[in-house]
Amino acid sequence: MSEVKVFLTGATGYIGGQVLFALLNRADASRYKIAALIRGEERAQKLRDLGTRVVVGSLDDVEIIKKEASEADVVLHTAHADHMPSAKAIIAGLEAKAAAGKKGIYIHTSGTGVLADFAYGDTVNPTIFSDLDLALIDSLEDSQPHRDVDLVVRAAGASGKVDAYIVLPPTIYGIGDGPFNKISIQIPNHIRAAIQSGKAQYVGKGVARWSNVHISDLAPLYLTILDHALSHPQPSIPHPFEGYFFAETGEHSWGEAVAEIGRVLKRKGVIASEEAGTFGEDDVVTYLGARGRKGYGSNSRSRAHRGRKIGWTPAKKPEDFFKAVSEEVDYILANEKPGSKAVGDH
Helix, strand or coil: CCCEEEEEECCCCHHHHHHHHHHHCCCCHHHEEEEEEECCHHHHHHHHHCCCEEEECCCCCHHHHHHHHHHCCEEEECCCCCCHHHHHHHHHHHHHHHHCCCCCEEEEECCHHHHCCCCCCCCCCCCCEECCCHHHHHCCCCCCCCHHHHHHHHHHHHCCCCEEEEEECCEEECCCCCCCCCCCCHHHHHHHHHHHHCCEEECCCCCCEEEEEEHHHHHHHHHHHHHHHHHCCCCCCCCCCCCEEECCCEEEEHHHHHHHHHHHHHHCCCCCCCCEEECCHHHHHHHHCCCHHHHCCCCECEECHHHHHCCCCCCCCCCHHHHCHHHHHHHHHHHCCCCCCCCCCC
């Protein structure tokens, strides 16, 4: 099989690290020549030891990114859903590659925060998005999270110059296999909040719902898309964009998730009572950040029909989301200092 040059951003992160792990453990791993964008040398050697070529630079180093993209067959952008300059640099590099006679593949990471509403935990939104329903996705306001960058990537794909795909993970859970960051954001932030406040809490009534996926099922979706993209090139003329991919194997309400956190922390002797309740308005900001009430009180319901259609076969079941809370609690207790604050974005 022919060599495939891959340029990966976010290799030190939760998603990117898992994608790197999955690539390196494929039966045909030797086919892939991976270059990873790394901010500094402190983590570079570990990636070199894995056989990865290290490119030192940040997402703001657009000329470096453009050059690497122009020389790659595939760009896997997992570092940031909202960083417009890096997305535009990737597209510019791949468009330069196309002008030289060979199209490249761009797999961009967004998130189902783009679907989020303003329920503040008090209502269940009946709308469930399928990644095959492009009209419903197109009905989203341009001001939704991640949407501005998604539209730029979509336009590049529709132009015929870049084979573009957008992966939109929901709540991701589970301990990752990547070399550095091994836990997600949303559930760990609720665990930290419960440890620090002494009680498990959710936003509003806790009834708003999000879809979820285990990290070990998410990375194979990227590889399924990659395999599909390599064997099914998109038209090289303008065409409708059909590259949205949701990823889910279950769905939870925030109240259900927090109730399980309370049970686990009580069982482990971390908090006195397993009873879950509602955050006070000030406490939401204290423990979940300025956007916590909106993000962790929203609905974001999706169905991953397109990935399954091209061969994605996730292994986890809906109940595995709740079973994974215990191992995430154990990881935080073992690896984080007391008082660690909420991290990242929703």
